[in-house]
Amino acid sequence: MDLRELQAVLFDMDGTLVTSDASVERAWTTWASEYGVSAAEVLSQAHGAPAESTVDRMLPGFDEVARSTAAARQLELQYDDLSDVVAAPGAFEVLAALDGLPWAVVTSADLRLAKARLGAAGIDPPLLVTIEDISRGKPDPEGYLRAAELLDVDPQYCLVVEDAEVGLAAGRAAGARTAALKGLDGDFKLRDLHDLVTLLNRSLLNRSGE
Template identity: 50%
Template sequence: MPRQPQQSTELRARGLLLDMDGTLVNSDAVVERCWRRWADKHNLDQEHVLSVVHGRQGHTTMAALLPHRPMAENYAENALLLAEETADTEGVVPIDGAPAFLAALQGRPHALVTSASTDLVAARMGAAGLPLPPHRVTAESVSASKPDPEGFLKGAAALGLTPQECVVFEDAEVGIAAARSAGMRVVGVGARAVAQPATVHVPSLDHVEVAFTEDGGFVLTVRS
């Protein structure tokens, strides 16, 4: 069969808000190792646990999977799990195209908006060899985890922009839902995003070309 031509979409924005895990960094190997152990500890199906975990803060995953357990126990156990995840960087690599994509954004308005903690961000971005964006909204910055829009709204505010002026890059169901709830357009990155209602989807960041307008705005050419 002849190869289908790629479709191209142009998005214009004043600022970009970027998720980390699954969007800039492939940390699936670590996530699976840690959460499979956690699933076994609690006699839960590993695959079901992994279907829930992506994009959320750990304590919210635990609350969803162990609904009758006091939240204080979830916070306590999540602190231990975060320490495990932060110490384990084996197999953490950049998403295809992430180094060039972030290099193109240097000096331009962009922010990281992630459910990861500050220490986990430093560990994974460092392991992947990626620069830290100047503005970061981490787990410590918000009162509610994705799919709540708080993180993305704070990211826009940090850039001095309205939600409508921003484009979000996300891979997870809860992250895409959070961005849409914030009133933002979303580029869904990778296989997890395909079934989600993003504005446009890309297999990886090497399908995104970044250019700029004369007044400093972004022109994104997205090849799906």
């Protein structure tokens, strides 16, 4: 896909549109202490993935009730921890650069946490797909496929913007092109969202010149 064919942009939330890594890490560190597991190991696996998936990997012997309780506790630790949650550098600029293109946020957070973080960052997406809207979280493509469906755009004409490998895997599996932050590999590698602004502006300029 040439970006001139782009019809929609699907953003991850934490670490992509919203700078919340510190809040995420504080919550998982506290959670790890409460459940007696290694904080370092939890943090190496948790970013970008649904809480339930991390609980499954760290505490594989838990039954469904204990699993749900542990995942709910992890989210509870994050709901009110918003003191340093802000829009990521370049977030407002990239949303302005979309110039009318449909866009959505697809996150492994639940609705309450997603709204709290996006609200703290001052971002109001036209479409928000959370873990509660799907049955399988990242790296499964269901969330990105659901967003593309709701936007009425073929996934192959979507660009998924992510900062975690599980999210990039979900985007690839959905058939979308990927833009990767934090030194990860995608179809487009971004130092930050300002690089995506440049790509979008170039794409729109080329499109208008056709």
